[in-house]
Amino acid sequence: MAAAPELLRVPLFGSAHAGFGDSRQVAPNRYNRILYGFDPRFPGELRFGHLMDNQTITDVDNTSDGPPPWAAEWRNNADAYPVLLFLNGINVREVQFGSQGTRGTALAQRTTDACFHDNGSGIQRLIIAQGSAGNIVSQLLDDTRDTITGTIQRDKVASVSGAIYGSAIPASGTRFSGISFCPYGSAPTTAANWSSVTRVGWASTDINRIVSVRGVPCVLKPEGIFLYNRGKDQWENMMPGWESEPHPDNGRAAVSRGPDAVISRGRGGLVIFDGYSVRDISPYIDAVPDEDTTQQKISALAVWHDQILAVTSVCQTLRGGAGNKEAHGFGISGDYNAKLLQVGNDVTEGVRFWRTQDNETTFTDASAAAGDASPIVTITLDAQDTAANGDYFTIGYRYPWRAVALSFDATVSQRNTNTATLTAEYWNGSAWASMAIIDLTRGRPATGTVTLGRSGLVVLTGNPTDWTARTYGTAGTDTAAGYYYIRFSVSTALSATVRISDVKFLPWRPSIDTTDHPLDGLDRSGCLPHVLLGTVGEKGAVWHDMGSTRVVDEIGFVTSADVGGNGGVNARFPILTGLRRIIYWHYADVDTWPVIDPLGLAEFGFIRVAEGRPVRLKTIRVDGREFNGLTSMSFYYRYDSNERWSKVLLGARPPFVSKIKGAAGAGASFQWAIGYVMADTADPRIQRRPVVTGVTGEFELVAEREGMLAQRTIASPPRG
Numbered sequence: 051m052a053a054a055p056e057l058l059r060v061p062l063f064g065s066a067h068a069g070f071g072d073s074r075q076v077a078p079n080r081y082n083r084i085l086y087g088f089d090p091r092f093p094g095e096l097r098f099g100h101l102m103d104n105q106t107i108t109d110v111d112n113t114s115d116g117p118p119p120w121a122a123e124w125r126n127n128a129d130a131y132p133v134l135l136f137l138n139g140i141n142v143r144e145v146q147f148g149s150q151g152t153r154g155t156a157l158a159q160r161t162t163d164a165c166f167h168d169n170g171s172g173i174q175r176l177i178i179a180q181g182s183a184g185n186i187v188s189q190l191l192d193d194t195r196d197t198i199t200g201t202i203q204r205d206k207v208a209s210v211s212g213a214i215y216g217s218a219i220p221a222s223g224t225r226f227s228g229i230s231f232c233p234y235g236s237a238p239t240t241a242a243n244w245s246s247v248t249r250v251g252w253a254s255t256d257i258n259r260i261v262s263v264r265g266v267p268c269v270l271k272p273e274g275i276f277l278y279n280r281g282k283d284q285w286e287n288m289m290p291g292w293e294s295e296p297h298p299d300n301g302r303a304a305v306s307r308g309p310d311a312v313i314s315r316g317r318g319g320l321v322i323f324d325g326y327s328v329r330d331i332s333p334y335i336d337a338v339p340d341e342d343t344t345q346q347k348i349s350a351l352a353v354w355h356d357q358i359l360a361v362t363s364v365c366q367t368l369r370g371g372a373g374n375k376e377a378h379g380f381g382i383s384g385d386y387n388a389k390l391l392q393v394g395n396d397v398t399e400g401v402r403f404w405r406t407q408d409n410e411t412t413f414t415d416a417s418a419a420a421g422d423a424s425p426i427v428t429i430t431l432d433a434q435d436t437a438a439n440g441d442y443f444t445i446g447y448r449y450p451w452r453a454v455a456l457s458f459d460a461t462v463s464q465r466n467t468n469t470a471t472l473t474a475e476y477w478n479g480s481a482w483a484s485m486a487i488i489d490l491t492r493g494r495p496a497t498g499t500v501t502l503g504r505s506g507l508v509v510l511t512g513n514p515t516d517w518t519a520r521t522y523g524t525a526g527t528d529t530a531a532g533y534y535y536i537r538f539s540v541s542t543a544l545s546a547t548v549r550i551s552d553v554k555f556l557p558w559r560p561s562i563d564t565t566d567h568p569l570d571g572l573d574r575s576g577c578l579p580h581v582l583l584g585t586v587g588e589k590g591a592v593w594h595d596m597g598s599t600r601v602v603d604e605i606g607f608v609t610s611a612d613v614g615g616n617g618g619v620n621a622r623f624p625i626l627t628g629l630r631r632i633i634y635w636h637y638a639d640v641d642t643w644p645v646i647d648p649l650g651l652a653e654f655g656f657i658r659v660a661e662g663r664p665v666r667l668k669t670i671r672v673d674g675r676e677f678n679g680l681t682s683m684s685f686y687y688r689y690d691s692n693e694r695w696s697k698v699l700l701g702a703r704p705p706f707v708s709k710i711k712g713a714a715g716a717g718a719s720f721q722w723a724i725g726y727v728m729a730d731t732a733d734p735r736i737q738r739r740p741v742v743t744g745v746t747g748e749f750e751l752v753a754e755r756e757g758m759l760a761q762r763t764i765a766s767p768p769r770g
Contacts, residue, residue: 270301336507
């Protein structure tokens with residue numbers, strides 16, 4: 051009689067507290083990524099998370115060219131309830147009870163920054179900067195305005211210890227590399243009240259932000275963190291290491307906590323500066339991330355409940371100045387997204403870029419310019435016409451891809467200025483079929499959009515199962531074995547001069563479950579912003595991934611406010627203002643009557659179940675409590691990162707116990723994920739916040755040869 055197989059009972063979940071991003075589980079109780087719906091902050095528990103819903107930003111006059119550079123809650127005697135104010139193009143917009151409006155009349159130029167400031171009159175005013183194209187405006191929040199008559203051009207502004215500081219262009223300069231201030235008691239709308247401009251750091255780089263540290267202005271630039279040294283009578287770089295690796299986005303996101311400031315690094319991660327020293331508090335210091343892990347390139351920061359709230363970047367866009375932030379991106383290697391690939395222009399592996407103006411009879415090959423990483427050699431799309439007139443441009447890569455980053459240099463005249471929208475199609479093996487997209491190259495986020503009006507991503511949001519590689523272009527020129535192409539067309543003709551300078555890709559990543567969680571592939575590729583919540587201690591920071599926003603967007607600012615709407619008047623929840631959407635995170639500190647996300651998916655890293663010996667999952671058990679309203683819970687697993695995920699339906703009430711019958715596959719490593727679908731109609735009198743308290747797997751040890759054969763069943767290319 052054959053011996054019974056040896057079984058191992060292994061706890062898969064002990065806690066999700068104290069860290070994420072660990073794809074290889076080098077430390078216990080780590081998870082790799084949360085898509086949405088779970089709250090991992092509590093030791094020994096994985097609680098269901100709070101809903102993030104959203105509404106479209108109404109761009110009333112189509113002047114916004116990026117995410118809001120500033121937002122804040124405001125309440126005065128004229129408002130019975132608080133409002134959220136944010137900058138949107140040439141307007142100050144407001145949100146209250148879920149409705150949007152415009153505060154005052156439109157400005158002359160696009161806004162670049164703002165701050166609340168009292169000029170000594172005892173009345174708080176909104177001071178608005180407009181970069182090199184406009185002047186500072188002092189706005190009373192009862193809808194009247196005082197506009198200066200002189201020329202006070204400022205790009206970034208901050209009210210610090212009663213004075214207002216602003217970044218300015220020094221004499222004979224071309225960048226906002228200098229600082230000037232207007233003292234307390236003086237009106238910032240009068241030119242004579244401002245000090246002379248003092249250059250800070252390099253003359254060739256802009257000031258990205260001004261924050262307060264211990265009541266002293268702190269100036270953030272691509273090459274350093276600067277404080278004024280009275281003994282030396284100069285601005286001293288407290289982070290000189292950045293001078294050896296400057297990045298255009300260093301300090302683009304920053305928030306003051308009073309005694310210190312939290313500051314973003316352009317290439318990803320965060321530092322905290324207390325006026326004397328700089329400490330790295332990046333999320334992944336002790337973890338091993340992989341290609342699917344939430345990136346740590348940060349676009350917005352806030353202090354919330356004595357914690358740090360950080361939002362990850364999807365498509366970092368220029369903010370401020372007159373477009374020269376983008377020039378820095380080319381000059382010192384700035385990227386929109388940490389997961390972008392520069393694939394070059396090799397004829398068998400690189401980017402392919404074709405243009406046709408006669409319905410694919412003849413082609414212009416722009417692949418060399420698309421992949422050379424040079425802003426000087428450009429792709430010509432001058433006066434590109436519509437598909438009805440036979441005009442297309444087609445972009446391909448050797449492997450499936452999720453998004454393409456189209457970049458323009460600092461020359462505004464080389465971008466499209468005509469109202470037009472972009473349409474995409476993929477090849478399904480026999481014909482071109484429609485591909486859903488979100489276009490972040492639009493110069494406007496609402497109707498009347500101008501595609502290819504700015505650098506940004508074009509994200510493929512569809513999940514076709516029949517996208518087929520093919521050859522394309524001039525016969526004998528495209529010698530590749532087959533590329534995954536997307537064919538683009540525009541709704542109306544582009545302007546006379548449109549020149550793309552660079553093309554990069556976000557690779558295609560599969561979803562764990564395209565039915566219950568179709569956004570998972572988008573998130574793995576880096577297309578969804580995530581909210582990270584961090585607590586700083588003496589030994590560093592503990593970060594938790596609170597999930598994604600569920601919409602493709604770039605978040606410009608985050609704050610908390612009591613503005614009513616779906617969450618009630620006194621909810622005090624975080625509000626994320628983006629290029630396309632306002633996102634409300636209905637976070638609550640209580641376990642009763644929460645606004646629970648109806649979907650949840652959490653992915654954990656690979657573990658070695660039996661010290662390198664191959665195993666096969668036989669039984670899974672999930673323990674928990676308070677599962678009112680749950681529709682279903684699912685367990686996902688795989689033995690290799692290139693393998694398809696297997697799905698086990700667990701049911702709707704814990705404890706969930708499922709025997710894996712006829713399971714295929716085995717391996718020395720094991721990865722798992724857990725997801726749920728939940729009804730949002732449960733009676734609030736009985737609704738409690740569901741909690742997963744334990745996950746245990748029972749594994750069968752298999753022979754080495756059997757494990758090797760099982761691994762040969764891996765799918766290629768991988769898919770969910």
